[in-house]
Amino acid sequence: MELPLTRNIRKGEAPLDFAGYVRAGGYAAVRETLGRRAPADVVREVAESGLGGCGGGGFPTGRKWQAMPSRAARPGPRYFIVNADEMEPGTFKDRLLLEGDPHQLIEGIILSAYAVEADTAYIFVRGEYVKAIALLEQAVAETQAAGLLGENILASGFDLSIHVHAGAGRYICGEETALLNSLEGKRAIPRAKPPLPMTTGLWGCPTVVNNVETVCNIPHIVRNGADWYRGLGRDGEAGTKIFGVSGRVKLPGAFELPMGTPMREMIDEHAGGMKSGYALRAVLPGGASTGFIMERDIDVKMSFPAMAALGNRLGTGTAIVLDDRTCPIGFLANLQHFFAQESCGWCAPCRDGLPWVEQTLKAIEAGRGVAGDLELLSEMTENLGPGRTFCALAPGAMASLQTGLAFFREAFESHIHARACPWN
Amino acid sequence: MLTVEEHEAIAEMVSHYPAPRAACIDAMKYLQARRRWISDAVLGELAAALGMSCAELDEVATFYNLIFRKPVGEKVILLCDSITCWMLGRDALAAHIGERLGIAAGETTKDGRFTLLPIVCLGACDHAPAMMIGDEFFGDVDFALLDDLLAVERV
């Protein structure tokens, strides 16, 4: 099983520095590509590879890149931005990549920026990732010193500078257009689309934003080709993904596995199954913005299409396990507290609807729920759903609530009738 | 009030962006690291240095939860309160901190050493419960680790 993303990462060891990364085969793709392969060619390779966005959306990366106007049509400045604002609850895969192999990301940035003809790159890292920020700054400096960043890299005519920008909190910064506003030194309010960032992005210039993990795939795809990448997946899926499990499993962690691996296999074989005394009740497959998958359905393959077929989403691919000794209402209340707090405050349904959802769930959890609460919550799942709000934060919040109302109906009703929490 | 060194550092940050105001978050974090929090006076001076009004800069400062516009202790304890940490007992840890230090979320110890704040998912769910004290990260936090850390910090 080939696992390119984590091949250089050893638990407990410091990441490879520039020299070590080169010794391990790093930056070979850069040397083979810059000035030797047409940028459009690189874009095509990535499009054919089937790589999808790893930040939660799964949007085909090549298609996003193809929406960038050419440099001839829109001369610079042109931006390539790495979204390293990992803050989706239950998600910890980008931290692994940033702390484990920073040069892999740097190489990915150089190749990606080359492909979309960008001249300036920013890595937007959440402020709490102090270690990653320091490692990235170090890696950028090393790469610059080695002549792989700057002007006319490898005499290819390609210029690129990379800047590490540390955030100051707020989950919404992970929304790509809100990230642009944050990078511009403003409040992180999302922007309406259209227009897409590719035509009107950072400071109105052509911009592509990609997740850390997505970019880390690029050196491997460019070096080894789309066919090779397609071959890494299972059952017709392409590539590998960093999945993960947290909750009361024996071995919580991040696991690079072929795309299409069944979820049950990950939980039982890689995460060691449930801790003794706990049973698996349900799973959020890809972070807090995904819906519940009940125990009976966890044979589902972890891929974007398979999850969609189940009416769910792969999201970030890091799963959160709800055990049988945790109150599902409390679980939902905690999730909605997060979303209500992290609302940027721009649009009415999210800003004013989520706190009401949170308060209602907390009341039900505490035994102060009333019959009409369930109808209200159900209405909210529609009124705060996709298309109703300005961005995807509230619809993401509603995924767990909607599935929770369906699957945990009994738990809701018993809280309301008993006026107490059966789990406490 | 802002030192020459601070002005120079801010100018360097500004050089990374096409517009000075884009450096405002970087600059506030830098000043906060040196001064613990952003007072009205510091905000005003920084705004002037970046060509922004006080309102424009404070709009940004008050949006981000890691920019402090009120005094905080020497060390800020950020205790994750998101889903996995919650499931694995973070509320008990908060209560324990309350017992040991006498502070609830949002409060600072009388001796000015610690402030306790909640923080959203720290991206270390496989080591829940997680927290940061200042710039340092701690995973698999339990009462024993808390006692050690708070005692060590005290000394």
Added chain:
Amino acid sequence: MELNIVVDGVVVPARADANLLETCLSAGLDVPYFCWHPALGSVGSCRQCAVKTFRGPGDEAGQIVMACMTPVTAGLRVSIADERAAAFRESVVELVLTNHPHDCPVCEVGGECHLQDMTALTGHTTRRDRFAKRTHLNQNLGPFIKHEMNRCIGCYRCVRFYRDYAGGDDFGVFGANRQVYFGRAADGALESEFAGNLVEVCPTGVFVDKPFSTVFRRKWDMRSTPSVCPHCAVGCNITVQERGGKFRRVVNRYNATLNGYFLCDRGRFGTGFIESERRLRKSRNRAGQVMSHGAAVDALAAVLQQERVIGIGSPRASVESNYALRQLVGAANFYAGVSDYDGAVMDAAVAAMRVTPVATLQDSERADAILLLGDDPLPVAPRLALALRQAAERPPAELLAERQIPAWHDGAARTAAAGRRNAVMVVSVAPTWLDDVARVTVRDTAEAVARLAFAVADCVSAQDGTNEIASTLRDAKAPVVVAGGSAALVLGAANIVLALRRLGVAARLCVLLPEANSVGLALMQARPLRDAWPLIEDAQVVVLENDVFRRGAGAEIAAVKALVVLDHIDTPAVQAADLAIAVGCFADTDGTFVNMEGRAQTFYKAIFGKDDTPASWAVLRDAGIAAGFVPADAWATHGALLDALAAEIPALALCNLPPPHGEQLPTQPHRFSGRTAMDAQFDVREPAPPAHADSPLGTTMEGAAQTQLAPLVWAPGWNSGQAVNKLPSGAPDVFLFENPVPDAPFFAMPPLPWPERQPDRPEELSALSSAIVARRNA
């Protein structure tokens, strides 16, 4: 480009450059909204205007979209009535009301509240939220605006207006999630000269007119009268509201080509001078004894019958009153009551506007290049300055077309423009309010700026490519040259416009003038005031609504035989007068001002009290009749006077607006209460409504359906100022300078020495408003 869409099965005409919300509203279809504003564009934040659209004939389910963010395309199928869309719209109201204090009975905007109207429109009636509301502390924002943050529904209109539109930087939105707070960084008076518009921009009661709170009445309990702001030469259209003979407040009156939706604070709060203690309400003689109106008229008649009577007109008095004085003293004895400097500017402005095309405010706002010469427009013509700012910051049309971003998509348009400025060039003596948005700023002395204007005109004619200003103007499609300063500067600016016109460029001229009727007075063929001083000894001087000491008069006044001053405020001239006659201010009479665009506008009597004083022209007429100078039936009505004026002074003939036909219009809303009981504590008998036959406006709630003159901004279901979108379009504008002369000869620079400029002083009337005084001291 015109096209058709289909809304709930009905064909609706649309314009290709409009969004779906504007289209529906223009067709009279009620779609609720909060954050959209016709002048601020669409941002899509409130989610209130949700409707359903269908992709094609086969699309049964459709999708919910925000109408304000949806472009119209030919054949677009839309449903407003769709059940899911309607349910969602109701839920949005329910959600924004979760934190609302439900204090309508004690809230200042109850009865004219857009939030109330939208709540009723969506059918939301029952509160389900049983949990605690988020609350805020209020700020002291100064003497104009009261702050009540708990009412906020988070539509962001205030900050978009204050920051994006008006360029203010001391106001913003703080915090995040449901804690978002709209205010200043700290307590203190709002600094923007346009802050007062927050009162009308806010769809609920967060920002409320503070001076009005002291004389508060419900909108439905006040008489509303169309009027014209008297505080500068822009002449923004306003509505004056009164009850019980007392001025209450001014609100904006929409005029598409002039002030649009906004006023400046001087206009909004300065009109409080009407209730100032410095109002002259009773005539008096030199000894300070109060005289009856009749006695004052007789005394004036006696003065008029003397030899050597000199009349001094005023740029702040109406066309009618200036005309009446001119006729009584004779044209040869009628002087323009302005300084030499102002007089020269006025004459130059009229000479220029007779030959060049004149820019309306809207023309200036839409110009693709602006040359601003001389004075900072902000203190002189604040609303124009606001329009110029929009011209500077408007995202270029070609850029938006290239990116396929509609102009109404405010967020995207601003992002795409990325701080790009349109061609606004400032050549001034001192810093101007437009400097921060100008592409070019040049400073020089007043004389040098005037000379530069002539030089630029020469460069335009010579098609000299080295002069950036000239080239920029030549390359523009609709440039505007704005000139504020000396007569020489005005003529130089006119030459630039003439030169551009000769090259086929559709340029227009905008001249800054100081007072509400500067142009009206300039067209009166009055003699310059300096010619009066040698003649003033032993003369009778009748001064119309003018403090001559502001105009350069000094010791000469002591030599005057008799000084008669007609005015509505107590000034040093009134103090020095032998006979001070109290006359009505602009709110006490119908009258006409001609603004800086040459637009003749009528203001109507708005205040109906017991001790109303008549207009100056009526007082002069009565004195003239008593003195035997005018026939007894002369100027019997306002219309008759305008007829006489039109015959005598052709330049002002267009002021003779169509007379009222048929039924008068109501000025009291149909819910107006207590009109017959208002004075019951003095007299229980039902009083007759005030008489005002000589006007298209009645004084009661009875009357004809509103036409283009619409005193009452109201429509069924639309009680707030947003009802303006439902009214028929406004009365046609009357421009006195409509016949530019394409090949007019260039003006010569006036020979030196040029008249000396007097120091600028705050506008006289608004300076008496207690709110303005409080703001100056804040």
